[in-house]
Each structure stands twice: as structure tokens, then as C-alpha cells.
Amino acid sequence: MEMQALIAGIVITSAVFYVSVIGLRKFRSFSPKAKCGNDCGCNGGTKKLTS
């Protein structure tokens, strides 16, 4: 494999990995969590909005 194709392959693989990680993070932020942040707008225990 020529050098250009090899480097391009590494760059593309890294980008795919990065996009996957970002996508996974987004997906996890969609999913219900055991505990919410201090300011997330819900009551972490009951998962019910406090207002």
C-alpha cells in the first residue's frame, strides 16, 4: 500500500472513531441516568421534574 493511502486510512479511521465517540456520548445523554447533575432540572431520585 502506498504511503498516501496508508496515512489517509489512519486519518479516516481516527475520524470515524471520533465521530463514533461523539455519537455514543450523545446517545448516552439521551438515555436515562442513575443520577442527574446538580442543575439538570429534574429530581435525581424520582426522575420527576421539580416544577
Add this chain to the structure above:
Amino acid sequence: MNGAASSQIIIALAGNPNAGKTTLFNSLTGLRQKVANYPGVTVERKQGPWSVGERPAQIIDLPGLYSLDATSLDEQIASEVIQGKYAAEQKPDVVICVVDATNLERNLYLVTQIRELGIPVVIALTMIDVFERQKHEIDVDSLSRQLRTPIVAVNAKDGRGIDELERIVESLFDEKPSILDLPMPEEVSVGDNSRIFARYKFISNAVQESVRHNDQDSHRFSEKIDRVLTHRFFGLVILVGILLLVFQTIFSWSSVPMDLLEKGFGAAADFARDQLGPGMLTDLVADGIIAGVGGVVVFLPQILLLFFFISILEDTGYMARAAFLLDKLMSRIGLHGKAFLPLFSSFACAIPGIMATRTIENRRDRFATIMIAPFMSCSARLPVYTLMIAALFAGQSFFGFISVGAVLMLAMYALGIVVAIVAAFILKRTILSGPPPPFLMELPPYRVPNVRTVIQNMITRAWLFLKRAGTVILAISIVLWALMYFPRAEVSPAGTTAVVVDAQANTVEPLPESEQLKNSFAGRLGHLIEPVISPLGFDWKTGVALIASFAAREVLVSTLSIIYNVGKDENEESESLISAVRDAKREDGKPTWTPLTGLTLMVFFVLAMQCMSTLAVVRRETNSWRWPLFMMAYMTALAYVAALITYQGGRLLGFE
């Protein structure tokens, strides 16, 4: 004092909304949180370090609240933190009450409540310069004696009073806190306001002893200006005029730096080609990375100018007048008046806008506001609008001086607002029905814009834009390039429909790049969805860009930039994305982009829900899957139908 016992000294910044807490917070900590001249900017807890004498401390910038008897979610958090009832937060050792001198009595109500708790309090008196300009005089020492609380007049912009504030805070660490013991009425029944009256009576006496007013003339002048700017007809005319002027200026001022940036990225791509020689990496760098990221970054001057004008309008206090105008309209459709700020914030980005809905007490009003916030044209849509306007409407004007581009831009912003109002009207009468709550809106005083605040807001937005371009957009550009580049057509001596082979010379002619693109993964996907989008006037290349833009709106621009670079055959010479859009042809030889298809795309972008981050924050704020899915479905359907009506209606009227 708990701070002495624990390692961390906690100082809370508390006060009414728009009293200047975040400006003081930034000045004390050296951080750069967003500041604006309207209430409710801080809805999240923010913390930063501050050295008090030799002692390290942490300052918490709390959301604004009018009293400890909180009604909305953000006020509730602030109130609980101050009272030490918030589980995740240590009770503050000292509270710096930020008090707006121009609204003394209302601001001091919270101070008396906190003083009754026995927490050490120092008052940081802000807006003293505005107060004095309004021809009021205040005897700070007298007021301090009356309230039995230390007071420091501060000006975070020039550092006035900051050292004294630090000295007083330090002295409070070592003093035994006193409790403000007001003569309160005996046992009160529910709904009895006698305690509130008692506090206001105490405050009123203290203020009368310490403040003298000589402001009749200037007050009248300010009222006269307000009468015009908030007039139900002239106010709206002025608002439209100001916005037109802003958009026209953005277009005319940004053209030179945009051209320079475009030339710069073009030169960078040529340089990469020269240095690297022909090959896959060269194509990736020139057509994927530089074209993809550069296609978005060239719009930086417009983003900077937009936030320059927004910051000025905010800082002068004009935005609050615009809010007042639209508030009447919003209350008529049943939306809470407090919805204006979240909706206004959404013009920058829907995410802080949706988070700002926490200031709305009623859950149904809050959710209705969340559901319509993404209709506000955020800064990510700006590159899309600008690209279409620059490519298809450049140089056109009404009456010779109002540019079509500025009018179209204003129309896109207005379309978002109108659709949001209609959507809110329907939501408030169906799934989120409920009576509109009363709302009292505060008009902040007029101020000369603070240069530092304006520049800071511009830098913050520019940094966010560039960071996004250098990370997410870069990565997506590379992936999209790969999807448009692969698979490369196989060389086959037998020949296939996709390969051109010169059998006699036994050499293989590479497929034209446009054919390679058509056979790529992205090309196949674009062709797959073409039947769905062709009624909107879009070809398969636009389809690829539309799919990609569901990750983030500005990705449409980078995708088009890559697609027109990757698919560019040797005889095509479009230098910039704008000229590539103008030159793009369909397979039948007709132009891909006409003013009608450009307008259709803009309408689609005003209404479509194309932002994963916004959906994530809606999921978090509503604590439910139902709402983000509903938002995605109804906005996308609405965008499709509106784009269909625009395109097909335009064709019926004789446009192509």
C-alpha cells in the same frame, strides 16, 4: 463558621435577576461567563476561584431570584443553596448580595430575608454610575447603618470597590454573624402578606433616609423614548428597521473578509496539492479537510458581526424593549411572558435557550417554550442562509438600496418566529393547555454598551464556532469525504458500465470524478432518497448534504463544499463554493440551484430539527424520550410540507 472548619470557603453571589452578578463574578474570578442587559441570563450554577486575602475561596454565581420564596426551578435552586438546604452544595460562609442601585427597594427585599437567616452578608451595590447619572444621590454609609449590613459600591468594569469588597468579606469570616431581627407580626395565616409588608416598610424607611431623587427630567426623557420604542405599531416598525439594517450591514461588511478567507483556503488547497503530489491523501486534505472545514470557517466574519450587533442591542437595553413588544403577542397566544428570553437566546443557539426555560415556573408553559425554541434561527443556520443568498441573490435590491439578501435573511428569521407562535398557539390549546400566567416585565435602564462585554461575547461565539469547525465539523468532513470517495471503481479488463477502459492501448482511463461520486456510498444513498426530495426541487447531491446536516446544520455547507470538490471533473473550474453552487448542473444539464430551490432549502432549514445536541438537551430537560421524538417528528414534517409548498407553489407561479 463552617468555612473555617472545612477546607473550602464558599461565597455565594446572590441577587435579583439582571443586578450584575455575573459581571461581578467574572471580575472577581477572571472567568468569562455570558453577560447581558436582561434578566435571567444565569440559569445554571457557576463556580470560580477567588483569593480573599490569603485564603482561597470558591464563588458560586447563583441564578437571580427576587426572594427566598422561590417559584421557578432556577430560583428554587438558588434559594436552597443560600439556606444550606441544597443537598449537593455546602452552605455558603458569606453571601455577597448584589444589589442594583437603580432598583434599590425591590433588590433589598432579598437582602432582608437572607439577613434574617443569620448568614454573614455584604451588599455589593452595582449600577451606581447609572444611578448617579439618573440624578439620584445615595448615602452609602447611612444606608449601611439603617440596614445593619456592610455595603460596598462596586463597578466591576473599572474595578471600583473590588478591594474593599474583598477586605469586608475577609472580615466577615472572623466575625460572629448577626441576625437582622425585624419587628414581625405574630402568627400569620396562609396568604397573609403582613410579613412582606413589614420587610418593605423597613426597607422603605432605610431608603428614604439615605437616598435623594433629582431625576424628574431624565426619567421623563427615558419614558418618552420607551413610549416610541414599545409602541404597538411604531415599535414594530422600528424593530423591523433595525433588524434590516443589521442584516444589510452584516452582508456588506463581511464580503471582503469572506473573500479573503475563501482565497486563503483555496491557496491552502493548491499548496497541499503542490506539496503532496497526486494521491489519496492529497485528495483527502484538499477536497475533504480544507474544503469541508474551510467551507464553514469562511462564514466566521458574519458570525462575528451578528454577535457584535446582538451584544450592542442587548447591552443598550433595546432587546428588553423588543421583548416587551413581543410579550404582548406571546401572552395573547397563551405563552408565558418569560418565554421571550429563552426564545431570544435560541437565536444564538437553541441549547442555552432551552436551558433558560427553567425560569418558567409552570411545566406546561415551559415545555411549550422548549418545543418551539428550535424554530428561532440559530447561528448554525447562518452559513446556510448566507451561502444561498450569496450564490443566488447577490447584487439584487429593492428600490435600489434595500438588498434582497437582507430582506430574505429577515424573512427567514420572521418565518421562524411566526411558525413558533402558531405552533405554541396549537400546543397551548391541545396537549399543553393551561391558562397563561400573569407576568410583570422589567425594562432595564438604557446604557452605553460596554466595549469589553461586546468584544467578550464576540470572542466567545467565535471560539465556539471555530472549536466546532476544528473538531466535529472536521471529523464529519473526513468521514463524509470517505463516503463520497469510496468505493473507487474497480479496473476490469472486461469493462463494466461504470468503468471506461481503453482496451486497444491496454490502459485504463480513470472514471470522471463525477461518475466516481455517483457510485460512492454517499452517492448511492443520495440516489436512494432522491424520490423523496425531488418534489422539493433537490437533486441527490443536495440529498446527501441534507442527510449529513441532521448531525449539525452547518454540515450542509461543508458537505456541499466537499461534494462539489470531490465530484469536480478536470474541465470544471469553480474556485469557491459560492461559484460551485452557481455552476452546479443536474444530470439533464439544467442548473441544480435556482433562486426557487435556494429559497426552498432556506425554508426547510428554518423549520427542520437538524441538531442532535438540541435533541439531547430536550431529552435532559424534559426527562422524557417522548418530547425529543415528538419535536423531531413534527418539525421535520412541518419543514418538508413548507418546503414542498414553497417549491411547488413557486413553480405554479412560473418560477423555475
